[in-house]
Amino acid sequence: MKPKxxxxxxxxGYSITTVSRALAGYSDVSPKTRERILQIATQLGYEPNSLGQQLRLQETRTIGMIIPANDESFSNDFFTQLMMGVGNMASLHRYDLLISAQSTGEEEMQAYRRMVGGRRADGMILARTRRSDPRIVYLKSQQYPFAVSxxxxxDEQTDFPYIDVDSQAGIRMLVEHFVSLGHRHIGLILPPPELAFTDYRHAGYLEGLEKAGIIYRPDYVVHGNLLRSxxxxxxSQLLDENPEITAVIACNDLMALGAMSAIQGQGRRVGLDIAVAGxxxxxxxxxxxPTLTTIRQPIYEIGQRLVNMLLSLIKGHPLEDNQILLTPTLMVRDSSGGKRV
Amino acid sequence: MKPKxxxxxxxxGYSITTVSRALAGYSDVSPKTRERILQIATQLGYEPNSLGQQLRLQETRTIGMIIPANDESFSNDFFTQLMMGVGNMASLHRYDLLISAQSTGEEEMQAYRRMVGGRRADGMILARTRRSDPRIVYLKSQQYPFAVSxxxxxDEQTDFPYIDVDSQAGIRMLVEHFVSLGHRHIGLILPPPELAFTDYRHAGYLEGLEKAGIIYRPDYVVHGNLLRSxxxxxxSQLLDENPEITAVIACNDLMALGAMSAIQGQGRRVGLDIAVAGxxxxxxxxxxxPTLTTIRQPIYEIGQRLVNMLLSLIKGHPLEDNQILLTPTLMVRDSSGGKRV
DNA sequence: TTTGACATCCAAAACGTTTTGGATTAAGAT
DNA sequence: ATCTTAATCCAAAACGTTTTGGATGTCAAA
Structure with missing residues (x-):
C-alpha cells in the first residue's frame, strides 16, 4: 500500500502536522526530527498525493488545452508544434499539460466545462479563434485565466489576451511577391468563414491586389478545410473554373501541400506552370x-510565449503586454517559380 | 464564487447527500426534489469539482504520458502521431491525457514519480523502450498499470504489456528489397545503442545480408539520433568512408529524410545514385x-490499441493478449530507384 | 393495533494534504 | 522566583466530493 x-x-511517532512540515522544510521542526522523518520517508518511498495537495492548495500546476480530434489531424503540424511549444515551456515552469481531444461542437464545450468548471487546470490555452467563439465567451464568463493563439x-471585440501574427500583412506580402514575379491571376484558398482570421487574410489579399491595380474577382477565391484535402x-476547382490562373495562395501550408499535389496530379509543374504559396x-x-514559399509564423515560439502570458495571468502578475501582434516574414522558396515574361 | x-x-433546503445523489440520479430521491435540485444546479451553473471527486473515488480518468522535451522534437512525427492515437482513443472512453515534456534523465524519472506516486493518472503509456529501462523498473515496482510501445x-526480459512491430522482419525486408534491385553495398544507420529495438533492427540487417550471401561489414553500420540531423x-560519414555504398537504410523516416538531404547536398540523386529507405x-x-521507401508501422493505430490495453489493465479486466507483435509492411516508393545493372 | 415494506432523506466518515492558532517545555533574563 | 523568549510540536479545520448506515414517516397488509 502506498504510504501517506x-x-x-x-x-x-510524530504528528501528521510535523511530518508535513518536516518534509516541506519549515524551521518549525528540529533538525534531528526532520532528518529522522526524511529518512523514514525515503525508506517507505513516500510521494505526496497530488490530489490531496491540489485540493488543499487550490492549485493544480496544470495547463489545459483542448485540441481537435479530427481523424486527419494527426498530420496537423500546426497543433503539434504549438503543443510542443506550450509543453516545453510549461515543463520549464514545472507545470504539466492536461489535454483532451474533442471535435468542435457541444462535446467540445462539455470538455471545457469539465476542465474549467471542474478546476482540473489553472488556466487554458486556446488556438484557432472562431467568430463569436463560444469557448472565449464561456471562459470570460467564468473569469478564468486563458490565453489565445x-x-x-x-468586426468583433478582442478583449482577451492573445498572441497573433499580422496575417493581413502576410497575405499582402505574398500577393506583392507574386505580382512582382509577373502574375496577374492569383487564386486564393481561404480558411472556413467561421474562423476569426479568415477575414484578415482576405483583407490582405484585397489590399495586395489593390496596390497592384488588379481588379478583384470573387471567383478566384474559395474556402478549404485547412488540411491537405x-x-x-x-x-482543382480554381484551376478548372479559371484556367487563366497562374498562382495559388493557400492560407496555410497544409493546404498548400495539397495544392501542389493537385497541380502535379494534372501533370503540371509547381512553380514553373503554377506558382504556389502557403x-x-x-x-x-x-x-x-518543390520547397514551399510561405509566410513564417513562429508557432513553436508562440506556444512558449502563450504559456508565459498565461502564467502571469494565473499568478496575478501585471502583464506588460497581453495583446501581441507579431509581424510575419516572407520565406521565398522554389514553389514561387521564376519571373514571368 | 463557484458554487459547490x-x-x-x-x-x-436539502442536505449535501441528497443533492449529490439527486445529481447522480439515484432512485433514492423523489422525482420532485430531484427536479428542483437539478433546476437550481443549472441556474447556479454548478459543475462538480474534479479534484474532490477524484480524491474520493480514487480515480482520475486520466492517462499519463511523458514525452521527450528535446528541442528538435517538435518535428518529431513519431511521438505526435502516437499521442494523437492515444488522445483520440482516450477521449472516446472519456479519459483525458496528462502530458509532461521531459528530457531523458533524472528529471524524467522525477516526473514519473510525481505522476505515478502522486496518483495524478490511472495509468501510463510509454514509448521507445530502453535497455534495462528505469521507467519500466519503477512502474513494475509500483505495480502501476502501464502499456508500452x-x-x-x-537479451532482456519482456514481462510487461506492450505492442511492437517485428522490426527485425522489417529491416530484413528492406535489405531483401535492395538486394533484389541489385545492391550489394548497403549502409545502415541504427538508433542509439541504449534503445531496446536497436538490436532487433541490427539483427534484421544481418539476417537479410546472410540470406543474400553478402558478407557483413561493420564499417557499413553507424548510429544516429533518430532525428533528421x-x-x-x-x-555523410558512410558515403565519405565507403564510396562504394549504393544504398542506405535508416532506422526511422526522420533520419531517412536527413539522409536524402545529405545525398542531395553532395549533388547526387536519391534513388538513381544512392537508394534510401526509412x-x-x-x-x-x-x-x-523523392517519396520515401519505408516500412509501414501503424503508429496512430498502435496508440489507440495501447489505450485499450491500458484501460483493461486499469479496470482489472482480463487481457486476451497483452503482448502484441505486429507484422510491418514494405512500402516501395521512389527513393528505391530502379534495378541496377 | 401491530407489522412490514417502502420511500425519502441525512449525518458523518473518508479520500490526503496544508495551515492556523495555539500548547508545552526549556533556557535565559530580571 | 518570575517573566520573556525561543524552540518544538500538534489538534483541528479546510479543500469538495461520494457513500455508508441508518433515521423518519407513510401506507397497506395482517
Missing amino acids: LKDLAEKS GRAAP GGYYGT FDDIPSAEYSH | LKDLAEKS GRAAP GGYYGT FDDIPSAEYSH
Whole structure:
C-alpha cells in the first residue's frame, strides 16, 4: 500500500502536522526530527498525493488545452508544434499539460466545462479563434485565466489576451511577391468563414491586389478545410473554373501541400506552370518538393510565449503586454517559380 | 464564487447527500426534489469539482504520458502521431491525457514519480523502450498499470504489456528489397545503442545480408539520433568512408529524410545514385522528394490499441493478449530507384 | 393495533494534504 | 522566583466530493 502522511506519522511517532512540515522544510521542526522523518520517508518511498495537495492548495500546476480530434489531424503540424511549444515551456515552469481531444461542437464545450468548471487546470490555452467563439465567451464568463493563439475577427471585440501574427500583412506580402514575379491571376484558398482570421487574410489579399491595380474577382477565391484535402480540392476547382490562373495562395501550408499535389496530379509543374504559396512555415514546408514559399509564423515560439502570458495571468502578475501582434516574414522558396515574361 | 454542493444544499433546503445523489440520479430521491435540485444546479451553473471527486473515488480518468522535451522534437512525427492515437482513443472512453515534456534523465524519472506516486493518472503509456529501462523498473515496482510501445531488447526480459512491430522482419525486408534491385553495398544507420529495438533492427540487417550471401561489414553500420540531423551526419560519414555504398537504410523516416538531404547536398540523386529507405511511414514519407521507401508501422493505430490495453489493465479486466507483435509492411516508393545493372 | 415494506432523506466518515492558532517545555533574563 | 523568549510540536479545520448506515414517516397488509 502506498504510504501517506499518516503512515509516516505513526512510524516516526510524530504528528501528521510535523511530518508535513518536516518534509516541506519549515524551521518549525528540529533538525534531528526532520532528518529522522526524511529518512523514514525515503525508506517507505513516500510521494505526496497530488490530489490531496491540489485540493488543499487550490492549485493544480496544470495547463489545459483542448485540441481537435479530427481523424486527419494527426498530420496537423500546426497543433503539434504549438503543443510542443506550450509543453516545453510549461515543463520549464514545472507545470504539466492536461489535454483532451474533442471535435468542435457541444462535446467540445462539455470538455471545457469539465476542465474549467471542474478546476482540473489553472488556466487554458486556446488556438484557432472562431467568430463569436463560444469557448472565449464561456471562459470570460467564468473569469478564468486563458490565453489565445489568434485574435478575434476584425468586426468583433478582442478583449482577451492573445498572441497573433499580422496575417493581413502576410497575405499582402505574398500577393506583392507574386505580382512582382509577373502574375496577374492569383487564386486564393481561404480558411472556413467561421474562423476569426479568415477575414484578415482576405483583407490582405484585397489590399495586395489593390496596390497592384488588379481588379478583384470573387471567383478566384474559395474556402478549404485547412488540411491537405482542402488545398487539393480548392486548387482543382480554381484551376478548372479559371484556367487563366497562374498562382495559388493557400492560407496555410497544409493546404498548400495539397495544392501542389493537385497541380502535379494534372501533370503540371509547381512553380514553373503554377506558382504556389502557403502560410505558417511548418517543418514540411522546407522539405516538400518543390520547397514551399510561405509566410513564417513562429508557432513553436508562440506556444512558449502563450504559456508565459498565461502564467502571469494565473499568478496575478501585471502583464506588460497581453495583446501581441507579431509581424510575419516572407520565406521565398522554389514553389514561387521564376519571373514571368 | 463557484458554487459547490454545499451551496446547492443550502439554496434547496436539502442536505449535501441528497443533492449529490439527486445529481447522480439515484432512485433514492423523489422525482420532485430531484427536479428542483437539478433546476437550481443549472441556474447556479454548478459543475462538480474534479479534484474532490477524484480524491474520493480514487480515480482520475486520466492517462499519463511523458514525452521527450528535446528541442528538435517538435518535428518529431513519431511521438505526435502516437499521442494523437492515444488522445483520440482516450477521449472516446472519456479519459483525458496528462502530458509532461521531459528530457531523458533524472528529471524524467522525477516526473514519473510525481505522476505515478502522486496518483495524478490511472495509468501510463510509454514509448521507445530502453535497455534495462528505469521507467519500466519503477512502474513494475509500483505495480502501476502501464502499456508500452516497444518490447524489451532481445537479451532482456519482456514481462510487461506492450505492442511492437517485428522490426527485425522489417529491416530484413528492406535489405531483401535492395538486394533484389541489385545492391550489394548497403549502409545502415541504427538508433542509439541504449534503445531496446536497436538490436532487433541490427539483427534484421544481418539476417537479410546472410540470406543474400553478402558478407557483413561493420564499417557499413553507424548510429544516429533518430532525428533528421542524425540521418544527415550518418549518411555523410558512410558515403565519405565507403564510396562504394549504393544504398542506405535508416532506422526511422526522420533520419531517412536527413539522409536524402545529405545525398542531395553532395549533388547526387536519391534513388538513381544512392537508394534510401526509412522505417515508420510517417506522413512526410509520402510527401518527400523523392517519396520515401519505408516500412509501414501503424503508429496512430498502435496508440489507440495501447489505450485499450491500458484501460483493461486499469479496470482489472482480463487481457486476451497483452503482448502484441505486429507484422510491418514494405512500402516501395521512389527513393528505391530502379534495378541496377 | 401491530407489522412490514417502502420511500425519502441525512449525518458523518473518508479520500490526503496544508495551515492556523495555539500548547508545552526549556533556557535565559530580571 | 518570575517573566520573556525561543524552540518544538500538534489538534483541528479546510479543500469538495461520494457513500455508508441508518433515521423518519407513510401506507397497506395482517
